[in-house]
Amino acid sequence: MLPVRQRLSAPSPGHGAGLARQRLGHDHPHLGSLRWLAVHRTGAATIRHGIAPSRRRCVQHSDALEQHTTCLARLEARPDCSHQSWRVAGRDGNRSQLFARPADHPPGISTAPVKGRLGVAALTIRLADPVRDNAALCALARACPQGQRLRFYHERTDHWERCRHFERAEVWVAERGGTIIGAGSLAWKHVWLEGELRLVTYFLDRMVHPDCRRQGIGRALLEEELASCADSALCYGLVLEDNVANRRLLEATGFTPLPWPILYHAVVPRWVKRQPAPEFHLVEPAAERPAAWLDDALRSDHAMMDPSTQCGMGLFVLGARVPRAAGVLYRHGLKVVTHAPWYYSLLASWTGLGARIGEPVRTWIIGNLWYEDERALAELLSGIAAAALEEGVPLVLIPLTVNDPRRPVIARHTITRWGIAPTRVQLYAYGEGAGLLLTSRRAVLPSPRDG
Known part of the structure; x- marks a missing residue:
């Protein structure tokens, strides 16, 4: 162990945690003229003592700091202390790493089990x-x-x-x-x-x-x-x-993150004036035969999609014998908006777009959407809007990735055409399948039950 020069001052009564200030120098080539910031965490607050390091290199050589420094600060034991740790930070305070106390910690300090780099007792x-x-x-x-x-x-x-x-x-x-x-x-x-x-x-x-x-x-x-x-x-x-x-x-x-965000295009049922077509109907729960047909129509054009029989509560179908358009229905639970732009409450009261701030609102999500032409899409959405009004649902959402070739057509039948931007959601992937999605040229079809 290299020699350590240290000066330890007496605990100050003004610091409720009873910590001792400490300033260290070290002869290690990467540790010269470093100053330390000791952090004592309790369940309610964080009390900082000392001065931040004079160089950011301490972050890069944090392993050397932990190995060659055995006494950073002496902390008096507290019965209410649920979290004690040391933090090594850069001068700007933006880069930091949190370490559990080494095995040869100063006397009077309890060492807690850690999860990764988190030293948290209890x-x-x-x-x-x-x-x-x-x-x-x-x-x-x-x-x-x-x-x-x-x-x-x-x-x-x-x-x-x-x-x-x-x-x-x-x-x-x-x-x-x-x-x-x-x-x-x-x-x-x-x-x-x-x-x-x-x-x-x-x-x-x-x-x-x-x-x-x-x-x-x-x-x-x-x-x-x-x-x-x-x-x-x-x-x-x-x-x-x-x-x-x-x-x-x-x-x-x-x-x-996938480079193609998901856009949630909205349909306000109260604004849809077209009457539903006679051949429009809801199959609830989704029957195996039309759902299998819908999967066959969509699977070849998308890199990932949920089976239609599993991802929703019903299946909207336009067409008596041969379907002309279809989509999976998922009824989402209540949502409560706690903060919104200034115009949200005005839209909520004037247009029926949703509830006011603090009030619960129900939404539907339509997924696995397929149509043979734009006219069939318009008739399908008018039927969905009429069904939503019957159940008192003020908002229907259609999630589509940015690179879905059908998105421009579908967006023309939502409130996006009036300049109201859709909500943007990022899809994050991990594992073997992440590489498949990143290298695929086909779009991901968001599942309605994912929310």
Whole structure:
């Protein structure tokens, strides 16, 4: 061990955590004239002591720092301390890495088990219990709205509601001190992937309580979930384009964003004046014969798609004997908008586009959409709008990737033609199937049950 020069001052009563300031120099060629920032985390706050390093090179040589420095700061033991760690940061504070305390830590400091680079005492990651954890997960969803410009959350009394529409599903939670502070769900299903029926895993309902973010909890959850889906040909998730935090988390864990975002084109049933055609009808649940015919019509033109019999609750068909157009119906649960642009409430009251801020709204999603010509598409959408009005649904969404050749035609029959931009969602892929999607020239057909 190289000699360490250190000066340790007495603990200051003004610092409630009772930490001692410390300044270190080191003879290691990469560590000369470095100054340290010690961070003491508790369940409620973060107290910083010391000065940030004078050079960013300390981040690049963080392994050497950990190996050659055995005493960074002396912290007095606290009974309420649930998280103690050391942070090495750059001068600008933007780059940092969090390390668990080394084995030969100073006396009086308890060492907690770690998840990756997260040293968190009493953090438990486990499978959720549908009975015991349901109320806590529904409350957590209300505290974690999605999006930035338009924020909303799913209003549910049963957190497993979406999971039950898949072949198999799991809900994982991160718990600290008996309180659930993070969660994420996995759903397994078989999809058509480059012409073959393959098992894939869909990642959904990912959230961490706002008061507990930037502590590595989301990454710890994600790594635990990835370990449980090694048999899947593809893992993927959908993220709102302005949800920067979630996108960075997925990219840091190895997920790759597809270069073709998904656009959710909207149809407002109240604005559709055309009467439905006589041969328009709803098959509920989707019958095997028309669904198989629809899959055959779409599968050759798309790199990935859900089987029509599994991804929805019914099948809209235009045509008596020979279908001229068809689409899969999925009824989504209630959503509550918590923040929106200034004009949202005006549109909601004037046009019936949706509920006001703070009020729940129901939506339909139409997937696996096929039509033989544009006239058949218009007649199919008019029938869907009439059916939505009967059930009191104010908004119907049609998800399509940017590179789908049918998108310009379908967009002309939605509110996009009036200059109202569709919601943009990014698809992230992980695993063997990610390479297939990235190299394919065919579009991905978003599943209506994915949301």
